[in-house]
Amino acid sequence: MNWYKKLNQYFPIEEMKSKEQMDLLLKERGDVYHKDEGPHHVLIYVEFNGFVFVDYLFVSREARGQGLGKQLINKLKSKNKPVILEVEPVHYEDTDTEKRLRFYAREEFQHASKIGYCRRSLTTGQDTVMEILYWSPNEADEEVIYDAMVTTYRDIHKYKDTEIYGAPFESVERTLSFEEERNENILKPFILV
Helix, strand or coil: CCHHHHHHHHCCHHHCCCHHHHHHHHHHCCCCEEEEEECCEEEEEEECCCCEEEEEEEECHHHCCCCHHHHHHHHHHCCCCCEEEEECCCCCCCHHHHHHHHHHHHCCCEECCCEEEEEECCCCCCEEECEEEEECCCCCCHHHHHHHHHHHHHHHHCCCHHHHHCCCCCCHHHHEEECCCCCCCCCHHHCCC
16 A cells, blocks of 8 residues: 555545645655655654654554654654644544554653644635644744744645645634643643653
């Protein structure tokens, strides 16, 4: 099975970029947009000067629990810059969301609880609320993470959106927000003391 089919079967449709957009990013933005794949994983990530953004991380069911996810995250951490990603809030009927949050808590990610993120899917027309997690070697504050998310949304998520989808994604200002009041830390239940 090819890498896109693996991602498409695992991630909800409203979170997926089209194959066309991802192929264009890999071809035209290969300076920053990267694909790392193997028999049991697909890692799509963006590396800018100041941070790394994980666009998709997939580990096959048969390889879970064997340390592959940890190896892939450590590869990104070794770049010695903040590593940022989007996750769904926990849905207890979907046990994978809880497992993902537990994994990222073990890997010392933090919840960027001041960042609001709601993206409208051009495929479904539905709003999708996501949470931002990050790991930082130098304790970056959430404003730095917010600025990185603005760059990622503008330069990667919206890349040629009108050309590819026939309509633009919402503006950065309608999608991302920064609030001084902290939201509940979604990783708190998973942090081992």
